[in-house]
Each structure stands twice: as C-alpha cells, then as structure tokens.
Amino acid sequence: MRHALIATLAVLTAGSALAEYPEKPITIVVPFAAGGPTDKVARDLAEALRKPLGATLIIENVGGAGGTLGATKVAKAAPDGYTVLLHHIGMATSPGLYRNLQYKTLDDFEYLGLINEVPMTLIGRPTLPANSYAELAKWLDANKGKVNLANAGLGSASHLCGLLFQSTLKNDMTTVPYKGTAPAMNDLLGGQVDIMCDQTTNTTGQIEAGKVKAYAVTTTKRLTAPALAKLPTLDESGLKGFNVSIWHGLYAPKGTPKAVVDKVNAALKVALQDPDFHKRQEALGAVIVTDARVNTADHKKFVEAEINKWGPIIKAAGQYAD
Structure with missing residues (x-):
C-alpha cells in the first residue's frame, strides 16, 4: 500500500510539474562571450522557443576556460528546468582537453536535443x-x-x-x-x-x-551557399573520411524531472521547424538537425560517440589544459 501511494504521488507530482512549468523566465547559459557564433545560435533559438515553450528566455554569457565554466555552472544548478546550457562540440572535446574538469559530461546533464551543425x-x-x-x-x-x-x-x-x-x-x-x-x-x-x-x-x-x-x-558534401558552392570537400580532395562540423545542443542539470525534459524537447522540435529560425541559421551557414539526434537519447549517444572520436586525437596531440 505504501509503495503504491508513493508511486501515485510521483505521477501526480510529475503531472503537476508539467502543467505548471514554466512559471518564470528560463535562463540559457552560453559558455562563451556575447556576439560569437554560439551566442548567435542561442539568441535565435531563444526567440524560436518563446512561443512553443510559453516562456521568456534570458541569455546569460558565462565565458572562460573553453566553455567549461558555463557548463560547470549548469551542471551544479538546481535541476528544475529554469537553467539550461547551450553548448557546441566542446561538450564532447572538453573531457579530453581538460585534466581537472568539474563535471562529467555523460553523467551530470540531461540531454535535451541537438540543434544544428555548422x-x-x-x-x-x-x-x-x-x-x-x-x-x-x-x-x-x-x-x-x-x-x-x-x-x-x-x-x-x-x-x-x-x-x-x-x-x-x-x-x-x-x-x-x-x-x-x-x-x-x-x-x-x-x-x-x-x-x-x-x-x-x-x-x-x-x-x-x-x-x-x-x-x-570540411563536410563530406559540398555546401550550397553561393560563396561556398564551388569549394571542394576535403574528402573529395583526397582526405578520405574527413568530416568536421561544429554542432550545438541543449542540456539541463542531471535530475531535471522527465516531464520538464520532455516538454523542453517537444518545444525544441517545434522551434527547429520555425521558418524565421531557419532563415537566421542559413545566414550563418548552419544546417538545422532533422534526424533522430533531436531526441534526448539519441543526442546523448551522439555526444558519447564524439567523445570517443576526439579523445584519441587530442591525446595524440598532447595539448591539454588544467
């Protein structure tokens, strides 16, 4: 009886959290300075998320240490959905670059979905x-x-x-x-x-x-932007398999209620289809993610694969930071 009551209360609490969230502005932490590429992505996304999420979104720039200061702030934030992180490929490369990272990339965050590739x-x-x-x-x-x-x-x-x-x-x-x-x-x-x-x-x-x-x-396919359309890929130029894109994803502190994670993910999927967001991203040369990586589980699998890809390259180069 006691276990059944606890389970019922958990369901009611989750439902309540979903119904009430968000009740106040949401802060998107950008771990780089204002005006940079990641900051531009965050500001465009904040505008596209405003309507489907039903909330005001505030950008907070927390630069320093290659993006790890901002990521650390979110990892240690209250897991209530009101502080999220928008980070790029550094989410996957920091484990290899920094000896004393203050968070565990795969353990200390909820994965909310991939956004774009540049x-x-x-x-x-x-x-x-x-x-x-x-x-x-x-x-x-x-x-x-x-x-x-x-x-x-x-x-x-x-x-x-x-x-x-x-x-x-x-x-x-x-x-x-x-x-x-x-x-x-x-x-x-x-x-x-x-x-x-x-x-x-x-x-x-x-x-x-x-x-x-x-x-x-650096992509495996040529780009369509007028200024870049005539450029060959490194892959076709002889560097077979060469493929680098700077992707961006959205994250919340570990322990954020599943109801909140699901609601943000659903809003993100709507935002990624916003025509104005598409135009702004195309102007930056970015490609909106439309595959399974917009889902939370697939987003995490992708980041894990990227960690495994970049770790050996960074180790071989011997370029680390404390």
Missing part, C-alpha cells in the same frame, strides 16, 4: 601562393615545419579542426593560438599566419569579399 572551411592568407587545394597540399608538403596554423584558442572549433587536419595529413605545423577568432582572422588577413580552419559563420564574409583564399569545406 560546417567549416579551410582558408589561407591572401598572399599564399597556392590557389587550389591541390596546390595547397603541395605547398604544405614542401614547407613542413614552417607552416603557421592559426586557431582561436584551446578547445575552439578552429583548434579542433586544425588538430584533425594535421593528424590526417601527418604533417605537424606550428600552431598559433589566439584569444578568439577576430585576432586570429586579423593576423591571417595581414599575412602573419598561413592557414586556418574555422566555421562558416566566421569565414563566409571574408571569402565573399575575396580577402582570404578559400580551399575546401
């Missing part, structure tokens, strides 16, 4: 002699030990793409980390560094303006 482009300084990827490959081979590869800092999208590029080519380059994409791009434009691999959200404008040399995209 392709990347391989670009070079405007004075680089190579005008195609084939010419670039020859130039890189002829200049082993002399090539400067820029990135936006440890754990950044450009850092990860650079690691995979070097690993695939078996060509160690001089990695030049910056505090963000803007200074890295400025030095690329000025010719202080040679190449960089970064998100289309950061490179498309420079490619359109002809300020950098564009060599390839």
Whole structure:
C-alpha cells in the first residue's frame, strides 16, 4: 500500500510539474562571450522557443576556460528546468582537453536535443601562393615545419579542426593560438599566419569579399551557399573520411524531472521547424538537425560517440589544459 501511494504521488507530482512549468523566465547559459557564433545560435533559438515553450528566455554569457565554466555552472544548478546550457562540440572535446574538469559530461546533464551543425572551411592568407587545394597540399608538403596554423584558442572549433587536419595529413605545423577568432582572422588577413580552419559563420564574409583564399569545406558534401558552392570537400580532395562540423545542443542539470525534459524537447522540435529560425541559421551557414539526434537519447549517444572520436586525437596531440 505504501509503495503504491508513493508511486501515485510521483505521477501526480510529475503531472503537476508539467502543467505548471514554466512559471518564470528560463535562463540559457552560453559558455562563451556575447556576439560569437554560439551566442548567435542561442539568441535565435531563444526567440524560436518563446512561443512553443510559453516562456521568456534570458541569455546569460558565462565565458572562460573553453566553455567549461558555463557548463560547470549548469551542471551544479538546481535541476528544475529554469537553467539550461547551450553548448557546441566542446561538450564532447572538453573531457579530453581538460585534466581537472568539474563535471562529467555523460553523467551530470540531461540531454535535451541537438540543434544544428555548422560546417567549416579551410582558408589561407591572401598572399599564399597556392590557389587550389591541390596546390595547397603541395605547398604544405614542401614547407613542413614552417607552416603557421592559426586557431582561436584551446578547445575552439578552429583548434579542433586544425588538430584533425594535421593528424590526417601527418604533417605537424606550428600552431598559433589566439584569444578568439577576430585576432586570429586579423593576423591571417595581414599575412602573419598561413592557414586556418574555422566555421562558416566566421569565414563566409571574408571569402565573399575575396580577402582570404578559400580551399575546401570540411563536410563530406559540398555546401550550397553561393560563396561556398564551388569549394571542394576535403574528402573529395583526397582526405578520405574527413568530416568536421561544429554542432550545438541543449542540456539541463542531471535530475531535471522527465516531464520538464520532455516538454523542453517537444518545444525544441517545434522551434527547429520555425521558418524565421531557419532563415537566421542559413545566414550563418548552419544546417538545422532533422534526424533522430533531436531526441534526448539519441543526442546523448551522439555526444558519447564524439567523445570517443576526439579523445584519441587530442591525446595524440598532447595539448591539454588544467
């Protein structure tokens, strides 16, 4: 009798939580500075979620330590659905990059669904002699030990793409980390560094303006955006299987009631079909996720697979942070 009463109360409580949630604004923690690609995704998503979720969504930027400070804040937040995390591929690479991570990626969060994928482009300084990827490959081979590869800092999208590029080519380059994409791009434009691999959200404008040399995209299929449609993929250029996209997902603290998780997931699926959200994301070069990874269980399986993919690459590079 006692167990039956407890089970009944649990069902009633869950139903009550679903009926009442949300009663106040929801905070989306973005673990990076305002104005960056992840911040833009969060602000677009917040607008698309507002109606299906029936709540005001507030963006809180908690930058630092490659996104781990913001992720830690959400992992330790009250599991009531009012504090969620919007994070990119760093959710899967941080376990390999940081020795003293303050949370367990697969254990300390509820997975709410994948949002989008952002392709990347391989670009070079405007004075680089190579005008195609084939010419670039020859130039890189002829200049082993002399090539400067820029990135936006440890754990950044450009850092990860650079690691995979070097690993695939078996060509160690001089990695030049910056505090963000803007200074890295400025030095690329000025010719202080040679190449960089970064998100289309950061490179498309420079490619359109002809300020950098564009060599390839990192997806297995060519992109359709006008400025990028003529670029080959690295896969078709000879780096078979090369595929890097910077994805974004939504997370809640572990222990958030299932009724709340399900309601946010349902609202997310509606938001991902919003025409305005699609237009804004397309303008950033992002592709909305429409497959099973929008489901909570599949989202978690995907992140686990990404952890297994990037862990060995990071370990081989020996690039860690405390």
